[in-house]
Amino acid sequence: MAPVAPRSGDAIFASVERVNAELFTLTYGAIVRQLLTDLEEVEEVNKQLDQMGYNIGIRLIDEFLAKSNVARCVDFKETAEVIAKVGFKMFLGVTASVSNWDADGTCCSIVLEDNPLVDFVELPDTCQGLYYCNVLSGVIRGALEMVSMKTEVTWVRDMLRGDDAFELQVKLLKQVPEEYPYKDDE
């Protein structure tokens, strides 16, 4: 029998090197501020944050697979659970939960109970359209794309906009079949 995928990332998080979350939080804040100064338009900032997240995601998945010992997920439901319970814990030290499945099992919500990105943060009136944590949606999109899943990730609830939690909607658009043989040379 295949090894049972870990149901929580606690042990992995405990074993990896860690840094103070405040350094992380403040650095992220500095990035967002820089983007707001450079790009001026809130919409552009959202896009750039998502792009940065995507860049992170496509690299982060390697480390995730190498360290987490997660076996291949049987379906998208399991994938979502693994992201919430193992992925978030392993990198950010927080756990998320999965809910709101649609009938086909292709769309769900990942709800964050705690979010280290937003400590000390309050959105000023001029930035109301900003998805401050947009980097996270990019990360999920990028990481899943590397394991053959095209997804669309959008924010449903955002505490910085007055909601009671952070909720990301992850929608599976299509599963790209793996192609053999890999064409390495081209």
Add this chain to the structure above:
Amino acid sequence: MIGVGKIKQYSNVLDKPLSKGKQEVSLSAFAFLFSELVQYNQTQVDNIAELERRLEDAGYAVGARVLELLCHRDKGNRRETRLLGILSFVHSTVWKVLFGKVADSLEKGTEHEDEYMISEKELLVNRFISIPKDMGTFNCGAFVAGIVRGVLDSAGFPAVVTAHFVPMEGQQRPRTTILIKFAEEFRLPSYEDSVHMTTLHRRNALGDIFEANNCSYQSTTKRSKVRLIYVPGLITCNVYDAQQEHDECVNALQQHGEGW
């Protein structure tokens, strides 16, 4: 499970209790984020100097906030007012909070009186970074230099802070030295126990008023005895017990009056 369900909401971020600062994220998460910061800034610049400046700016934003945070949380709303005090605060407290360890060393520059160096064998931000040959002396430590500058500047000690690689014998990777050069007005004969006057006109804790621009000195409380040392662009005052010191200093001020 703890924390399931409603997270407590605060209408204002200031109402939220300050976290204890024990929370952690994985080093990789930070490294990924930092690499994006560097890559993004690379797209915005034409040369290395500009890139370092932008990283430093990002770090400055972090440093200014770190000072505020630590002063509130760890130091009971007090901050260092002495130069050596603030330097050791950066070297120990700030470093420990941000990077999990005290910096490897804090040294005074041998060539210049106003230079200090904080060295780190393996700076956290440089852990996963290798510099391509064509980028010369570029050092991502510019971000940390920015943090240091942010802390110092916000504490009233403006300085120029830069990051440099210093090759070490027997080690494959160079260490990073953060060079701190204090601004003109802080070049002092003696740094110890001095209260720095960053503005020309400031009231000190004893209620004395110094007016450097027209060179008058008055003591509103007779019992306080203050010694003024005149250094171009800066006044240092030490509190002494002797009335004599006080008189001397008033004399000195009168003599130097024209030059001010």
